[in-house]
Amino acid sequence: MHIDYPTLSAFADGDLDPASSADVSAHLLACAKCQGEAQFIRELGDGLRALQTPSAPRHAFDRIWPEDREAAPVSELRTHGREPIQRGWRIALAAGVVGLMAAAFVLTFGADRAMAGASALTLERADGGAMTLRYETISPLAGETSVRARIRYWIPDSLRFAQNEGRFSEIELSREAPGRFEGVADLPPGTVYAVATVEDREGNYLDTDFGRFWEYLETDGRGRPTLQARRYQVLAAFEFNAPRAAMLAQEGASEFPGQPVFWFWRLSSEHAALPEASIEALLPTHAARLSELDRAARDGNPEAVEIYALSRYATLLGRPALADYWQSELRTRYPRHGAVALVNLQAILPSQASTEEKLEALEADWARVGAPATAQLGLQSSYELADPAVTERWLGRHGVGSWGRSLSSDAEVARNLMEVPALWPLAEGWILDRLSSSHDWVGSARRLDQSRHNFEAETRQNQAYLYLYLSRVRLDRGDLDGGIEALERSVEEAWDPRVFVRAAEIHRSLGSDVRAAQLIALAQVDPVAPLTPYLSPEDDAAPRGPTETALAAARSAMRERIVAGFVNEYVNLDVALRTETGEQTTLERAAGADRGVTLVLYTMRLDLVPDETFALRDLNSERLNAAGVRTVFVSEQLDPSPSERPEMDFRFYYDPDHEVWNELRAWRSVQYFVLDRGGRLRHRGEDLEAALRISLVLAM
Numbered sequence: 001m002h003i004d005y006p007t008l009s010a011f012a013d014g015d016l017d018p019a020s021s022a023d024v025s026a027h028l029l030a031c032a033k034c035q036g037e038a039q040f041i042r043e044l045g046d047g048l049r050a051l052q053t054p055s056a057p058r059h060a061f062d063r064i065w066p067e068d069r070e071a072a073p074v075s076e077l078r079t080h081g082r083e084p085i086q087r088g089w090r091i092a093l094a095a096g097v098v099g100l101m102a103a104a105f106v107l108t109f110g111a112d113r114a115m116a117g118a119s120a121l122t123l124e125r126a127d128g129g130a131m132t133l134r135y136e137t138i139s140p141l142a143g144e145t146s147v148r149a150r151i152r153y154w155i156p157d158s159l160r161f162a163q164n165e166g167r168f169s170e171i172e173l174s175r176e177a178p179g180r181f182e183g184v185a186d187l188p189p190g191t192v193y194a195v196a197t198v199e200d201r202e203g204n205y206l207d208t209d210f211g212r213f214w215e216y217l218e219t220d221g222r223g224r225p226t227l228q229a230r231r232y233q234v235l236a237a238f239e240f241n242a243p244r245a246a247m248l249a250q251e252g253a254s255e256f257p258g259q260p261v262f263w264f265w266r267l268s269s270e271h272a273a274l275p276e277a278s279i280e281a282l283l284p285t286h287a288a289r290l291s292e293l294d295r296a297a298r299d300g301n302p303e304a305v306e307i308y309a310l311s312r313y314a315t316l317l318g319r320p321a322l323a324d325y326w327q328s329e330l331r332t333r334y335p336r337h338g339a340v341a342l343v344n345l346q347a348i349l350p351s352q353a354s355t356e357e358k359l360e361a362l363e364a365d366w367a368r369v370g371a372p373a374t375a376q377l378g379l380q381s382s383y384e385l386a387d388p389a390v391t392e393r394w395l396g397r398h399g400v401g402s403w404g405r406s407l408s409s410d411a412e413v414a415r416n417l418m419e420v421p422a423l424w425p426l427a428e429g430w431i432l433d434r435l436s437s438s439h440d441w442v443g444s445a446r447r448l449d450q451s452r453h454n455f456e457a458e459t460r461q462n463q464a465y466l467y468l469y470l471s472r473v474r475l476d477r478g479d480l481d482g483g484i485e486a487l488e489r490s491v492e493e494a495w496d497p498r499v500f501v502r503a504a505e506i507h508r509s510l511g512s513d514v515r516a517a518q519l520i521a522l523a524q525v526d527p528v529a530p531l532t533p534y535l536s537p538e539d540d541a542a543p544r545g546p547t548e549t550a551l552a553a554a555r556s557a558m559r560e561r562i563v564a565g566f567v568n569e570y571v572n573l574d575v576a577l578r579t580e581t582g583e584q585t586t587l588e589r590a591a592g593a594d595r596g597v598t599l600v601l602y603t604m605r606l607d608l609v610p611d612e613t614f615a616l617r618d619l620n621s622e623r624l625n626a627a628g629v630r631t632v633f634v635s636e637q638l639d640p641s642p643s644e645r646p647e648m649d650f651r652f653y654y655d656p657d658h659e660v661w662n663e664l665r666a667w668r669s670v671q672y673f674v675l676d677r678g679g680r681l682r683h684r685g686e687d688l689e690a691a692l693r694i695s696l697v698l699a700m
Contacts, residue, residue, distance in 0.1 A: 003024060003031075003037075007020075007024065008034065008037055008041055011024045011038065012038055012041040040178060118138045118139040118662050119135070119136065119137035119138075119139050120135070120136050120137075120214075121133065121136075121196060121214035122134045122214075123194060123196060123216035124216075126184060129187075130185065130186055130187070131184065131185040131186075131191070131194070132182070132184050132185075133149050133173060133182065133184070134180075134181070135147065135180070135181040135182070135198055136180050136181075137179050137181075137198075137207065138179055139207055140205060140665070141198065141200060141205065142178055143178070144175065145175055146172050146174050146175060146181070147172075147173050147181055147198050147199065147200060148170055148199050148200070148201060148203070148442070149171050149173055149183065149185070149196050149197070149198050150168070150170045150196065150198075150199065150442070150448055151168065151169045151185055151195070152166040152167070152169075152194065152195050152236075153166060153167055153168075153169065153188075153191045153194035153195075153216075154167075154192060154193045154194070154232040154235075155167070155188055155190040155191055155192070156190065156192055156228050156232075158304070158337070159336060159337055159338055159369075160338045160371075164232075164235045164236070164239065165372075166236065167444075168443055168444040169186075169187060170442050170443070171184070171185045173198070192217070192218040192226060192228040192232055193216065193218065193228075193229045193233050194216040195214065195215050195216075195236060195448065196214050196215075196216075197213055197214070197448055197449060198214075199451075202452060203442070203446075203453075203455075204451050204452050204453045205451070205665055206451055206665075207667065208667045210658060211241070211449075211604045211636075211666075211668060211669045212241060213448065213449070217229040217230070217233060225255070230248070230251075230255065230256070231252075231261060233248055234249050234252055234262070234265055238265075241669060243273075243608070246265075246270075246272075246273060249262050249265035249269055252266075253266050258293070258296055259306065260297070260306050260310045260313050261305055261306065263286070263289055263290075263293065263309075263313055264309045264310075264313040264316065267286055267316050268316065270282060271316070283317065286313075290314060290317055290319070293313070294310065294322065303334075304334040304337040304339050304340075307326050307329055307330045308326075308339035308342070310322075311324075311326040311343065314326065327343050335368060338369060338371045338373075340368070340369060341368075341369040341371035342373060344365050345365070345373060345374065345377055348361050348377070355385050358381050359385065359390065362381065366378065366397065370397075375394060376398060378394040378397065378398075379394040379395060379397075379413070381394075382394045383419070383423070386422045386423065388422060388425065388426055391417075392426055395413075395426060395430065398413070406447075407434065407439060407445070407458070407459055407462045407463070408458065408462055410462075411434070411462040411466055414427055414430055414434070414466055414469050415465070417430060418472065421476075424473050425473075428470065428474075431466045431469055431470045431473075432470070434466055435463060435467070441455050441456065449668050450668075453567075453684075453685075454685055454686050457565075457685075457687075460493045461493070461496060463494075464490045464491075464493035464494040464496055465490070467489040467490035468490040468499060470486040471484070471486035471487040471490065471503075471506060472506070475506070480510075484510075487503050487506055491503050491519065495526075495558070495561050495562065497522070497530070498523075500519040500522045500534075501519070501535060503519050504516040504517075504519035504520045504523070517546040517547070518550060518553075518554070521551050521553070522554045522557065523535065524551065524554070525551055525558050526558065527623065527692075527693060527696035527697065528623075528689055528692045528693050529619050529620050529623065530616075530689070531615060531616055531619065559697055559700070562693060562697045563697065565683075565694075566682045566683065567681060569680060569681040570680060570681075571587075571663055571679060571681045573588035573679050574586050574587070575659040575660050575662075575663045576659050577634065577653040577654065577660060578653065578654045578655075578656060579651070579652075579653060580652055580653075587600075587632070588679070590632045590634075590653050591675065591679075592630050595630070595677065595679070596628035596629060596699060597630070597674065597675065597676060597695050597699045598629070598674070598675040599630070599631050599632070599673075599674055599692070599695045600632045600633075600634060600660075600664065600672070600673040600675065601617075601631065601632070601634070601670075602635075602655075602660065602664065602671050602672075603633075603634070603635050603669060603670045603671075604635070604637065604670075606635050606652070608669045608670055609670055610670075613670070613688050617688065617692075620692055623696060624692075624695065627695075627696055627699035629695045629696065629699050632651075633652050633653065634653045634654070634655050634660055635652060635653075635655070636654070636656070636658065636661065637654070664684065665684065666684075670686075671686060672685050672686070672687070672690075672691035673685075673691070674691055674695050
């Protein structure tokens with residue numbers, strides 16, 4: 001645990017009491033990060049004190065404020081839980097520091113950039129094809145001695161474009177000056193598009209471009225994005241941020257009107273976002289565009305991506321004959337392209353053929369192209385056949401050839417294998433391989449927009465289920481010791497009432513009623529009401545539940561487990577928000593005058609929040625109210641109007657200047673934050689159930 005900035009600042013200025021100062025000194029001896037931070041604070045203070053303070057022009061203040069200022073009220077600075085400091089000249093110095101930093105920031109980035117956020121990252125091609133990254137910030141990362149940039153980049157592949165397979169890289173950016181960092185990434189010369197995020201060395205504080213990523217796009221001689229760069233940008237946006245992808249598809253259609261792929265993406269986005277009446281009004285325009293694109297393609301020599309997009313565009317517009325024509329052309333002209341595999345899969349999926357016939361078709365498709373999508377579908381179909389030899393073959397192909405794999409998807413494969421007893425030997429090998437693999441949190445195993453803390457929590461969750469499956473396999477073959485060992489590992493990995501209930505069922509089947517009752521107690525003391533109940537009335541475990549003594553022990557264990565994962569960060573609650581009607585307020589006032597525990601749900605756009613999130617929050621509203629937990633819902637944008645969600649029983653606030661975003665150190669499109677009664681941040685996460693659990697535990 002690191003020391004927060006206000007405490008280090010007070011220590012550097014000699015404002016801490018002797019006992020606190022001794023504690024900080026002891027911590028600095030063992031913590032290089034905080035030691036560097038304290039040194040940076042001292043250097044900044046020395047530099048500021050060395051600056052000459054110019055006198056204001058005579059009568060300047062009289063010209064700015066001609067009114068009599070004698071009776072103006074004096075406002076006291078609020079500390080919001082900081083250590084007490086000496087007033088007077090220190091307040092003036094603090095105001096001067098803020099003013100100097102703000103002025104320097106505006107001069108460096110311009111007023112528009114200063115209003116938009118606290119950071120900027122540029123990615124530029126250097127001599128020899130390397131990528132130079134320059135990062136400038138006044139965020140908490142400014143005091144780091146070095147930061148890490150994590151990059152995902154795309155190189156055009158004429159055979160695999162449709163797979164959207166990006167590669168990953170990470171580099172260290174060295175500090176050139178406070179708040180200024182630079183480094184060089186050795187990305188291949190063929191890179192046409194890249195996205196990056198910046199983080200501290202621990203990976204728990206990310207900096208992004210307000211929920212998006214800083215981007216590099218290859219440009220032409222006139223500085224415009226190339227066709228390939230724009231294609232991959234839209235593909236990546238569909239994965240990261242669908243609303244932005246729709247906007248980029250529209251831009252691409254305007255920049256490259258003769259490219260069917262942008263028109264197909266644009267119509268697909270409109271189908272997903274617009275009401276049916278609006279879609280009908282747009283169809284004549286799209287039909288005319290399809291005719292133009294079809295005519296140009298017949299007269300030219302279109303590449304595989306263009307032909308594939310033409311066929312999909314025709315399908316969306318209800319022109320099956322035209323779609324079939326271009327699919328036939330695609331197979332004839334580019335028989336080994338990944339798009340051909342996708343066309344074939346679209347024909348195989350809805351067919352009435354038997355499982356054996358589908359697998360034969362997929363085998364032929366794999367022999368021609370070997371596309372990852374074919375491996376995924378082949379594996380799914382092999383479950384139905386329940387033939388270990390066939391499944392093993394497709395499992396191997398999936399394991400080495402699929403893009404976008406993660407521990408979550410690997411756990412899903414294990415669950416599917418466990419549903420077919422004949423495949424349990426395969427499941428054991430798959431699970432052991434997943435459990436022994438290195439899940440490198442710096443590399444591609446972790447999403448670009450995910451903190452290390454959240455990645456490790458997700459990893460433990462998936463490993464808990466893998467151990468649970470492993471215990472069933474071992475117990476089925478009579479390995480009692482191995483099965484019990486795996487079962488206990490599943491319980492240790494993560495706090496998950498679902499795992500507790502499943503593990504209790506296995507223990508009860510083994511005659512271990514005491515351990516089963518302990519695990520049921522752990523599930524029952526969970527404070528969150530789940531959308532899907534952990535226990536149902538017909539469960540054998542429910543009537544023979546734990547004793548009050550066991551429940552008390554479970555509550556203690558639950559609290560200890562959850563509290564151990566708390567963060568402890570200072571948050572300035574006096575940052576600006578706006579109400580639905582446009583009135584200005586602050587995060588502190590939004591939390592309430594009698595502030596208890598506050599749960600903040602922050603989203604870039606209201607329509608990015610899944611319905612399940614609202615349902616889970618509503619299901620727990622009585623528990624939150626009874627515990628005195630206030631929910632504050634913050635959105636960067638006002639649209640869509642909150643009136644479109646009349647079921648919401650809590651107020652919306654808006655963060656147009658991103659002050660709350662920066663203060664909470666948010667980085668994703670939807671996130672959850674928990675503040676304790678003192679206003680300190682105790683949780684920053686991506687899962688509402690975890691945030692609810694922490695809120696309710698804090699309020700106990």
